[in-house]
Amino acid sequence: MTSATPPVLSLPEASDALSSRLAEGLERVEALIVERTRNEDDFITEANLHLARAGGKRFRPVLTMLVAELGEGIDDRVVAAAAGVELTHLASLYHDDVMDEADLRRGAPSANARYDNSTAILVGDLLFGTASDIIADLGADAVKIQAQTFIRLCSGQIRDDRPCPEGADPREYYLGVLADKTGVLVATAARYGAMYSGCSPEVVELVTEYGEQLGMAFQLADDLIDIASESGETGKTPGTDLREGKRTLPVLNALASTDPADAELQELLRSELKEPERLERALELLRVHPGMAAAREETLEVGRRATASLDALPDSDAKTALIALMDGVIHRVG
DSSP states (O other), X not given: OOOOOOOOOOXXXXXXXXXXXXXXXXXXXXXXXXXXHOOXXXXXXXXXXXXXXXXXXXXXXXXXXXXXXXXXXXXXXXXXXXXXXXXXXXHHHHHHHHHHTXXXXXXXEOHHXXXXXHHXXXXXXXXXXXXXXXXXXXXXXXXXXXXXXXXXXXXXXXXXXXXXXXXXXXXXXXXXHXXXXXXXXXXXXXXXHHHTTTOOHHHHHHHHHHHHHHHHHHHHHHHHHHHHOOTTSSSSOTTHHXXXXXXXXXXXXXXXXXXXGGHHHHHHHTSOXXXXXHHHHHHXXXXXXXXXXXXXXXXXXXXXXXXXXXXXXXXXXXXHHHHHHHHHXXXXXX
């Protein structure tokens, strides 16, 4: 079984030499993923690789390897860490699709649509176990970080599926969910890259903070895309968050409006949007609401904070590429 190597995220500021090292490293990551997810049962192997084969930008393993360029570069430990992070991410997607009842993921049938909910959940669990098995080869520190990351990731997933508790600030609750659901794994990707390339503790701490902000910016951008995209543009079903009743930043902004003209939109956002016509009307109104522009600006601000956390690093090709990576995340359209 093989899996096509996806392209590295576009990093126009990276030198040819750096881009070549990242591409080579990503090929090694892909090969390790295929090797470690192979099973004596062909069905399990195929299910393990279903979402991996659907593509994706692989920005988490790219981040691990890019941060490693701040130290001694990409070696077997960095590749293993990058593969472990990507498998953890892929595992979470299997569970996400069950929770969201999604039909598409990366332009292909979601795991729950391709198989069934039980299989999707079990394959996600299997991939989490495989990721932990790979990470365990890196030693006790890596195992501890993987466990702490997994705890926060699952906590974020659980809270993401529940309404904001009464008396809590909806915006703070939402941003806390993002930090756990998405930010922590991206932070771990950056942390591993620094740890296993010989970076100083100070640099490890710095890039971990950068990674968490990068992850939050990624999810904020994803939430905007969920509203702004048309069906078929991104390989994902538009309005998934709205249909599931999740109050992302544009929704919170619209609900906070005191403009009487927003009454129809607010009524829709406070109701169930299972009917396609009502969901499409909510998307239509939300796409042109000032709350979308405000959410875009807040996403850019998170990106600026992440980039600012790199100021203490000396100038290098890798630092320039890390800044470009953030720019690519917050300005992407899919």
